[in-house]
Amino acid sequence: MENIETIDSVCTYCGVGCDIAAHVDVKENKIKKVFAHPDGVVSQGKLCIKGKYGFDFVDAEDRLRTPRIRKSFLEKNPAIKEAVASALVEFDDTWYECDLDAATTACAMKLKEIQQNYGRKAVASIGGARTSCESSYLFQKFTRHTLNSPHVDNCARVCHSPSLKGMRATIGEGAATNPYNDIYNAEFMIVIGSNTTEAHPIIANRILDVAREHDNLAVFDVREIKLHRFAKYKAIMPHEANLLILNMLAYTIIDEELYDESFIEDRTKGFAEFKEKILNDPYARPEYFNEIEGYEYLSKMVRKVAREYALKKSMIFWGLGITEHLDGSYAVMAITHLALMTGNIGKPGAGLMPLRGQNNVQGTCDMGMLPYYDPDYQEPKEVGLMTPQLVDEMLEGRLKAVLNIGEDLTHIHPNLNKIESAFKELELLFVQELFMTDVASRADIVVGVKSAYEKTGVYVNAMRRLHLSQPLVKSDLPDDWEVLQILDNKMGGDANYKSSKDVWQEVQRVAYRRFSGADYHRLEKHRKRGLQWPVHTEDTPILHQLDFRTDDGYGRFVYHQYKLRGMIEEIVNKNLKGYHLTTGRTLAHYNNAAQTKRSTKLNDRYDEDILLVCEEDAADFTSQKVILKSEFGQTTPLTVKITDKVQPKTLFATFHHAKSRINELFGDARDELILTAAFKTIKVEVINC
Numbered sequence: 241m242e243n244i245e246t247i248d249s250v251c252t253y254c255g256v257g258c259d260i261a262a263h264v265d266v267k268e269n270k271i272k273k274v275f276a277h278p279d280g281v282v283s284q285g286k287l288c289i290k291g292k293y294g295f296d297f298v299d300a301e302d303r304l305r306t307p308r309i310r311k312s313f314l315e316k317n318p319a320i321k322e323a324v325a326s327a328l329v330e331f332d333d334t335w336y337e338c339d340l341d342a343a344t345t346a347c348a349m350k351l352k353e354i355q356q357n358y359g360r361k362a363v364a365s366i367g368g369a370r371t372s373c374e375s376s377y378l379f380q381k382f383t384r385h386t387l388n389s390p391h392v393d394n395c396a397r398v399c400h401s402p403s404l405k406g407m408r409a410t411i412g413e414g415a416a417t418n419p420y421n422d423i424y425n426a427e428f429m430i431v432i433g434s435n436t437t438e439a440h441p442i443i444a445n446r447i448l449d450v451a452r453e454h455d456n457l458a459v460f461d462v463r464e465i466k467l468h469r470f471a472k473y474k475a476i477m478p479h480e481a482n483l484l485i486l487n488m489l490a491y492t493i494i495d496e497e498l499y500d501e502s503f504i505e506d507r508t509k510g511f512a513e514f515k516e517k518i519l520n521d522p523y524a525r526p527e528y529f530n531e532i533e534g535y536e537y538l539s540k541m542v543r544k545v546a547r548e549y550a551l552k553k554s555m556i557f558w559g560l561g562i563t564e565h566l567d568g569s570y571a572v573m574a575i576t577h578l579a580l581m582t583g584n585i586g587k588p589g590a591g592l593m594p595l596r597g598q599n600n601v602q603g604t605c606d607m608g609m610l611p612y613y614d615p616d617y618q619e620p621k622e623v624g625l626m627t628p629q630l631v632d633e634m635l636e637g638r639l640k641a642v643l644n645i646g647e648d649l650t651h652i653h654p655n656l657n658k659i660e661s662a663f664k665e666l667e668l669l670f671v672q673e674l675f676m677t678d679v680a681s682r683a684d685i686v687v688g689v690k691s692a693y694e695k696t697g698v699y700v701n702a703m704r705r706l707h708l709s710q711p712l713v714k715s716d717l718p719d720d721w722e723v724l725q726i727l728d729n730k731m732g733g734d735a736n737y738k739s740s741k742d743v744w745q746e747v748q749r750v751a752y753r754r755f756s757g758a759d760y761h762r763l764e765k766h767r768k769r770g771l772q773w774p775v776h777t778e779d780t781p782i783l784h785q786l787d788f789r790t791d792d793g794y795g796r797f798v799y800h801q802y803k804l805r806g807m808i809e810e811i812v813n814k815n816l817k818g819y820h821l822t823t824g825r826t827l828a829h830y831n832n833a834a835q836t837k838r839s840t841k842l843n844d845r846y847d848e849d850i851l852l853v854c855e856e857d858a859a860d861f862t863s864q865k866v867i868l869k870s871e872f873g874q875t876t877p878l879t880v881k882i883t884d885k886v887q888p889k890t891l892f893a894t895f896h897h898a899k900s901r902i903n904e905l906f907g908d909a910r911d912e913l914i915l916t917a918a919f920k921t922i923k924v925e926v927i928n929c
Contacts, residue, residue, distance in 0.1 A: 243267040248277070248767055250699050250707040251291045252692035252835065255596030256420075256442045257701025258283040258291055259768055262693075262712045269713050271295050271693065281769045282420065282705065288441040289845075290829075290836060295693065297674065297838040298713060304675055304688030305717065307343035308335040313668075313684040320346050340718060340726065343685050347643075348730035350668045350684075351387065354640045362640045364391035364630050368609045368720075369598035370646030371689075372697025372709070374743035375720035376600070376607040377615060377750075378735070379645060382724050384614075386733035390624030391639070394609045395647045396601050397627045398654075401914045402563040403594040404605060406572025408617075409798050410580065412790035415602060416703045417591035417783045418555070419772065423450055425589025427552035430545065431467055432460040432575075433482060433561020433920075439825045440559070440595045440702075447557070456552075458545045460485060461561065462822055462920075463852075463886040473545050476887060478535055479807040479820045479921040483567045484523060485542060486574035487802055491524040492546035493581050499550065503583035507788070507795055514577070514797035523802045532811050534887075550582045553589045560597070561824075564919040568911040570800035580795045586784040596702035599692065603700030606754060606773070607747070616751035627653065628908065628915045634662035641668040644679060645720050651678040651898040654906035654917040657873045672720055674835070678898045690717045691835075696740050698747075698763065704780075705770040706755075708763035806921060807889075819857075821868060821891045821905065821924045829896040836896075849900040851878040852892040858882050860926060867927040868893075873904030877929045891924065 244263050251258040259280040263273040274295050276283035314321035327342035354362050365383040368376035380392045404414030423446040436444040451457035451470045458473035468474045493499050494515050504511045518524050529539035562571050579585040596602050608615035611624030633639035653659055671683040680686050694715035699707050728735040737743050741760050748755050758775040771779040787793030810816040826846050829836045837843045853861055865877035886892050895902040909918040
């Protein structure tokens with residue numbers, strides 16, 4: 241163990257935000273092992289395989305260490321080429337390498353030209369959930385104040401924006417209400433639209449501990465997942481049935497008078513109107529499932545789940561299986577209705593848990609990296625456009641420059657053919673990344689930056705927990721905020737931060753409603769436990785104990801009726817034909833796999849996206865590989881795996897590998913209120929290879 245130091249930090253992957261420790265050879269400046277302390281508050285001494293083994297990306301040979309400028313970009317911009325010529329070094333047929341000064345000079349010159357020619361709103365900034373709060377804060381500040389463009393957005397657009405929308409509309413705050421360990425205080429749990437063991441395994445550990453002991457878990461999904469093995473209520477549902485089922489749960493609670501009258505009277509508004517609407521909604525009656533062939537058993541099961549939820553101290557967990565639908569925001573409202581009706585909110589062991597995706601997507605939203613919120617969810621001076629609208633602006637010639645941090649826009653977003661066409665219309669794409677991801681390979685200028693394991697910064701996990709990370713290894717690469725500060729100065733701004741601590745102190749002043757008491761010293765002191773915002777004199781593990789975070793402190797009911805469509809409509813009309821695809825993660829990889837595929841132990845487990853097919857449908861799959869095709873595009877050949885874990889006419893695929901082109905299948909179908917893509921269902925044609 242000579243030269244080995246143990247350094248504490250936070251995991252760089254999902255929104256669980258596990259505390260980690262690393263054995264680092266300080267002489268070699270190399271991570272040797274990552275583990276969790278036995279007393280880790282989030283990790284509980286356990287890490288998933290990504291947390292344990294997914295650190296090889298730090299030293300990967302193809303790490304982006306020197307800025308690059310595309311040769312064709314400089315040929316189109318001779319004045320810029322002349323200004324940076326002395327710094328250019330031949331790299332290959334496509335790229336020059338250069339220093340950071342040249343890369344930011346080229347970017348600033350082009351930004352000025354674009355805004356002069358097309359106006360201040362011709363520039364947008366997208367991304368940030370893979371970097372620290374400090375960098376996300378400065379990203380939106382630079383864009384809004386120095387560039388004077390309102391267009392900022394992040395990857396919450398393709399994951400949990402409907403959770404933010406739905407929860408703020410009903411209870412005034414779009415974040416988890418309770419800490420993870422409150423799972424141990426819950427008497428009943430519902431998991432809907434979350435493959436928790438794969439996507440958020442350290443939270444799943446807690447759910448499984450409780451479910452094994454108390455047999456108190458209900459799981460709703462369109463396919464059989466591992467959680468179903470431990471569930472009392474094993475609910476497999478048809479595609480796009482979330483709002484249908486959630487309204488049925490509410491109907492049962494009202495119909496059987498299981499609601500908490502005193503809680504409703506004291507702390508909510510609009511229940512009488514909500515009650516009338518739901519009792520007169522034909523789709524809200526659980527008996528409607530008797531008309532849906534193959535799913536009739538749900539008519540009784542839904543009522544049983546509703547009874548247990550209403551009469552016990554209960555928690556609900558959900559993921560992208562809720563939010564990535566046409567009615568994602570309304571489904572989240574329907575979830576909060578259940579908590580409001582039964583008083584299952586604002587106390588230990590009872591609450592709402594949206595399972596966030598990226599390691600800092602909560603923090604990035606808190607920092608105001610959204611077109612309709614300033615930091616601390618305040619109203620901005622000007623509301624910008626959401627990412628899908630920005631894509632349309634590119635195609636229509638009004639948006640000409642995109643600045644991007646850590647979001648693989650041309651891989652993780654839907655309707656890839658449309659997005660690729662839109663990005664070709666840009667005059668500047670500036671990307672800050674660790675690797676030449678799909679979007680970086682399309683950029684005009686790319687700057688390599690520090691990873692989470694090489695820098696200091698605050699990250700906010702899915703339970704509002706602030707964790708101050710510290711570098712495991714040293715790096716001479718810039719942090720994201722440092723690149724932005726250089727750009728800011730070259731664009732006429734006055735940013736003058738000496739460290740990430742300086743940026744965070746400004747965050748504390750600007751976003752004081754949540755972070756005024758969360759200074760670096762306090763976060764260092766509580767590195768293992770973390771602090772849950774809002775943090776003032778004390779932090780706040782449980783929200784909504786006395787009142788809701790709405791303007792008047794009352795919770796609200798906002799009813800929306802389910803609309804018959806898709807697979808359910810086909811089943812009811814007895815014309816279920818073709819295949820309905822849903823997508824999700826696998827444990828070994830994370831999102832676009834940019835980091836995880838650099839670890840052999842992870843990539844060897846899952847080096848391609850696999851298509852799961854029901855045993856009953858095997859006859860339609862006559863080859864080992866098939867292409868899936870929709871009206872918007874098609875995948876590359878996918879390896880078929882026959883299983884009993886998916887339903888007939890349902891297909892499942894992961895989306896981690898860009899070469900699969902999974903997201904080419906999805907068009908512009910999206911949440912009605914907040915434009916999150918409907919990734920969880922699409923009708924596809926199967927082509928045997």
